[in-house]
Amino acid sequence: MNRADRRSPRRSRSARRPEVKRFNLALQGGGAHGAFAWGVLDRLLEEDGIAFEGISATSAGAVNAVVCAHGLAVGGREGARRALGEFWQRISRSACLSPVQPSFLDRITGNHRLEASPAFLAFHMLTQVLSPYELNPFNYNPLHDVLERLVDFERLRRSAQVKLFLSATNVRSGKIRVFENHEMSADVVLASACLPFLFQAVEIDREHYWDGGYMGNPALFPLIYRCEHSDIVVVHINPIRRPDVPKTAADILNRINEISFNSSLMREVRAVEFLNRLVEEGRAPNPDIRQVRLHAIEADDVMQHLGAASKLNADWSFLTDLHEIGRRRADAWLRDDFPNVGLRSTIDVQDRYL
Secondary structure, three states: OOHHHHHHHHHHHHHOOOOOEEEEEEEOOOHHHHHHHHHHHHHHOOOOOEEEEEEEEOOHHHHHHHHHHHHHHHHHHHHHHHHHHHHHHHHHHHHHHOOOOHHHHHHHOOOOOOOOOHHHHHHHHHHHHOOHHHHOOOOOOHHHHHHHHHOOHHHHHHHOOOEEEEEEEEOOOOOEEEEOHHHOOHHHHHHHOOOOOOOOOEEEOOEEEEEHHHOOOOOOHHHHHHOOOOEEEEEOOOOOOOOOOOOOHHHHHHHHHHHHHHHHHHHHHHHHHHHHHHHHOOOOOOOOOOOOEEEEEOOHHHHOOOOHHHHHOOOHHHHHHHHHHHHHHHHHHHHHOHHHOOOOOOOOHHHHOO
16 A cells, blocks of 8 residues: 555545534523533533634623633633533532522522522512622622632633623613623623622722623624624523513512513614614615524523522532533534524524514
């Protein structure tokens, strides 16, 4: 066998490599429910035919985005999977040190039931009377230490393989602030995840920020204007629909929060759909405007049965349950919808958002 013959099998294997499809991710926030998105990312990262161009994220989604990007920068796909797993393990271990004590709150509220116990309601009422500046005067947040130990932010700013867009809400102006790669830091992630009833506003460049979910959960416009690829996969955490009308005070408050944290996303999707129609009809005001293809990975049927208290539940068994659900839903999406990436949207925008 000559040298050319010996090389031919290698060329044949190379020719059979799958085409890599690049798309953008939009990761919602939702506290401990972000473990669902961890499972989604874990499954997507197993596929050699997938690459992320940009990730727009808020709150728990911002944490997943930064940890994933850090892992990709230092160890590729497997590095990202390891980093995400280690992050959620550390959060679970550190939960018992938090002033909020999420695992304890989960136990006293009936594990993952929708109904909240008197103890949780008492804690919630306390946060309505006393601010985090009074309840937590030293502004302790276990998430800060975990991020600083796990993520190399200097390297992330210098050599991230994905474009990051993390949303936070400016407390004074009420406007959204989108932080990009060159601005990444632990404080940026904490700002995106700052629930104002639990933690003090995060100061960055003499401005103060709360959770980005109030103004963008997550924001789609950075992915449209700052990325080349037109497919966006939204990983939903907060249920858009519920089958029943809430009757208890806890259920009503929980539903108000869900609607509030979904409102900005729904408005953006409506705007995207309007522009898509103009492009289809040849009436786009700018020839550079392109169609945006939307996809979704969600588990509304599961999230509908989880109350507000479970967003503070860092019990490892709960997190791994959500992780496994996320993996299964991502697997179903890969089977049913992924072949259409680059071709068409796979969600009924009219039915889901309009």
